[in-house]
Amino acid sequence: MIKLSDILFREVALVIIGGGPAGLAAAISAKKNGIRDLIIIERNDWLGGILPQCIHDGFGIEIFDEALTGPEYAQRFIDELNLLEIPYMLNSMALEITLDKNVYVASPEGLFCFKAKAIILAMGCRERTRGQICIPGTRPAGVYTAGVAQNLINLKNMMVGKNIVILGSGDVGMIMARRLTLEGAKVHAVVEILPHTNGLPRNHQQCLIDYEIPLLLSHTVTEIQGRNRVNSVTISPVNKELESIKLNQRKITCDTLLLSVGLIPENELSKTSNVKLNPVTGGAFVDENLETSVSGVFACGNVLHVHDVVDFVTLEAERAGKSASLYIFGKQTKSKRIRVEAGSGIRYILPNFISKKTDIEMSLRVKHPGEQVSIGFFDGKKLLKTKKFRKVHPAQMIKIKLKESETRAIKTLKVRVLQ
Ligand SMILES: Cc1cc2nc3c(=O)[nH]c(=O)nc-3n(C[C@H](O)[C@H](O)[C@H](O)COP(=O)(O)OP(=O)(O)OC[C@H]3O[C@@H](n4cnc5c(N)ncnc54)[C@H](O)[C@@H]3O)c2cc1C
Numbered sequence: 001m002i003k004l005s006d007i008l009f010r011e012v013a014l015v016i017i018g019g020g021p022a023g024l025a026a027a028i029s030a031k032k033n034g035i036r037d038l039i040i041i042e043r044n045d046w047l048g049g050i051l052p053q054c055i056h057d058g059f060g061i062e063i064f065d066e067a068l069t070g071p072e073y074a075q076r077f078i079d080e081l082n083l084l085e086i087p088y089m090l091n092s093m094a095l096e097i098t099l100d101k102n103v104y105v106a107s108p109e110g111l112f113c114f115k116a117k118a119i120i121l122a123m124g125c126r127e128r129t130r131g132q133i134c135i136p137g138t139r140p141a142g143v144y145t146a147g148v149a150q151n152l153i154n155l156k157n158m159m160v161g162k163n164i165v166i167l168g169s170g171d172v173g174m175i176m177a178r179r180l181t182l183e184g185a186k187v188h189a190v191v192e193i194l195p196h197t198n199g200l201p202r203n204h205q206q207c208l209i210d211y212e213i214p215l216l217l218s219h220t221v222t223e224i225q226g227r228n229r230v231n232s233v234t235i236s237p238v239n240k241e242l243e244s245i246k247l248n249q250r251k252i253t254c255d256t257l258l259l260s261v262g263l264i265p266e267n268e269l270s271k272t273s274n275v276k277l278n279p280v281t282g283g284a285f286v287d288e289n290l291e292t293s294v295s296g297v298f299a300c301g302n303v304l305h306v307h308d309v310v311d312f313v314t315l316e317a318e319r320a321g322k323s324a325s326l327y328i329f330g331k332q333t334k335s336k337r338i339r340v341e342a343g344s345g346i347r348y349i350l351p352n353f354i355s356k357k358t359d360i361e362m363s364l365r366v367k368h369p370g371e372q373v374s375i376g377f378f379d380g381k382k383l384l385k386t387k388k389f390r391k392v393h394p395a396q397m398i399k400i401k402l403k404e405s406e407t408r409a410i411k412t413l414k415v416r417v418l419q
Helices: 021-032 070-083 146-156 171-182 201-211 268-272 310-328
Strands: 007-017 038-041 057-059 093-097 102-107 110-121 125-127 143-145 163-167 186-191 219-225 232-237 250-253 256-259 263-265 297-299 338-342 346-350 360-366 370-379 382-392 398-402 413-418
Touching (some): 007 021, 007 102, 007 310, 021 038, 021 070, 021 110, 021 310, 093 268, 125 146, 143 146, 146 171, 146 256, 163 219, 171 186, 171 201, 171 256, 186 219, 360 370, 360 413, 370 398, 382 398
Parallel strands (some): 007 038, 007 110, 110 297, 143 256, 163 256, 338 413
Antiparallel strands (some): 125 263, 232 250, 346 360, 360 398, 370 382, 370 413
């Protein structure tokens, strides 16, 4: 039983939860915007979040115009954090956020309660597992999520198997198909339930096509076989409703199944502070300042919505850091907001609320891949703006800027794909 006297109370202007790319960029931005009294809470014993295990390149193209590896990208921000003398706590888990913005943290030094003026949520996301997609069969060794396999191979020098099937063509799954091939394993198939890949087109080309790894679209794994270790999986086609059909089922002999079947924003903590969550993204509803439904609580990075590219995480987090600073200094302009709605063909759009007072960059994802697609913004029936794209893909985040002059007089805002 913990007594009140066991808790170490501290007052602090800004608490940032998570020391991944989002937390690092938010902290640096807050400090540069005048916040001296801030702290990053990170549960791992390192900074950089998922990046240290992403040893492939492709990070930083947008921000640094260089293709860096994950560890190199993270190090640039860690160096700046140290230069700015921003404090952080490692091996420290934020357990609860109360309604009055107290953040309880378990750390090797004891149990802390940070009484914060503002909080930035930057907890990233976690992978979906076998249990969440309910694959029938036995429970042998050899079933990994793609991120866990990446961690074992890249950071612990442990090979996960020799004959591999990958379920899900998300970016992590495709990157791991290439990685395992380079390490000498045979990737028999990447199996995808959708009729298109679920990751970036560049990863489809560079990780699967370039290495001649078979991609089975509109298929899924319907059974795992094996006693101690996986020895085969059953692959079945699916119909338009994504239900598996018995016709043309086949077994693939393998010793390992990797799952790359989606990422879930880590918002259990956000719920303790009453932050309202969007069922589509799994992240918070936010306004253009990235402020959640709870005043003074901001969100950015993969905990807000799963990003395709880390550079966009950094840019978003910089905005969250600046917004939190304005809030702390009492300079945030509060004005009437309107709800932004995702219409037909749009999976989601952020921010969810805008104030019509500034230019805004909207981030959105479409539901289906397409070519020569126009996206339209409407106030009721009135078309405000259209933007045409040569190609769109659900895995790719689309950014569209709305000028203050375009939204100044609107009463509603809805975005949809035009036929
Ligand atoms: C396998 C893989 C490959 C990728 N490849 C690319 C690529 O080639 N190019 C690219 O641009 N992007 C790539 N990405 C995406 C990029 O890595 C992510 O977009 C980025 O890491 C998200 O940053 P984040 O800070 O939001 O989350 P994370 O990096 O997940 O960081 C979140 C941090 O919060 C901490 N945390 C969570 N909960 C708590 C708590 N309660 N208390 C304390 N700390 C907590 C976690 O420990 C973690 O360190 C890849 C991602 C993966 C997984």
